[in-house]
Amino acid sequence: MKKSAVITTITCALALFMSLNMQAQKFAKLDASPLDISYLRASRNETPTAKVIYSRPQLKGRSLDKLAPNGKVWRTGANEAAEIKFYKDVTFGGKAVKAGTYALYTIPGESEWTIILSNDTDVWGSYNYSESKDVLRVKAPVTTGDAVEAFSIAFDGGKMYLAWDTTRVAVPVK
Incomplete structure (x- = not known):
């Protein structure tokens, strides 16, 4: 192989490598409503009873009733619908729930909220929420x-706050 062909091949390979490497270093900005996880477990060494994954919107001078209307x-939460995973069968708000993963929706109210577990997981927001996919609804003061x-x-003392x-x-969780 001629020396110029080898140099051209190496130059092209380096250019391709550097362009891929530069592309790989572009990261998304920090989310304005960061993701968080909360566990219900008897101790750190035991399998959890429940886990909630949700995003944490902030008031930033806005009113709660504008962000989560009654x-x-x-x-x-924010972004994707919150998800709750039960590692075993539980009672949630006094109603039986099978182990599994559910979307966690709420309907805020002045004196009580309706807490909803839905089979419609991995969804953005509540834009396509369908009551037909509800597993259960409970009221909480x-x-x-x-x-x-x-x-x-x-989670604290057998309740999800x-x-x-x-x-x-x-909401009591047992």
């Missing part, structure tokens, strides 16, 4: 507490 189905800027879900602004909602 009486309308809400994706329970609204209480108040200190203001929370970023929407939060936590939803908190945003001064609104608190708790």
Whole structure:
């Protein structure tokens, strides 16, 4: 092979490698509503009972009723609909639920929220929500507490807590 052909081949290979390498280093910006996970487990060494994956929108001076309007189905967070996975059969809000993964929707209200588990997982928002895919609905009373800027879900004492602004909602999980 001629020396010029070898140099051309090496030059082309390096150019291709560098263009691929430069492309691979472009990363998305940090999400404005970061993803979070909350677990229900008896101890760190045990298999969890439940796991919720959700995005955490922030108030940023906006009102809760504008971001999660009363009486309308809400994706329970931001971006994709929140998902809850039960590792074993449980009771959720006093109703039996089989082990599995479900979308977690809510319908906010002034005095109570409706919590919905749906078979329609891996969806963006609640834009295509269909009541026909509901597995169950439970009601949970609204209480108040200190203001929370970023929407939060936590498990404590056998309950799943939803908190945003001064609104608190708790659902028993056993």
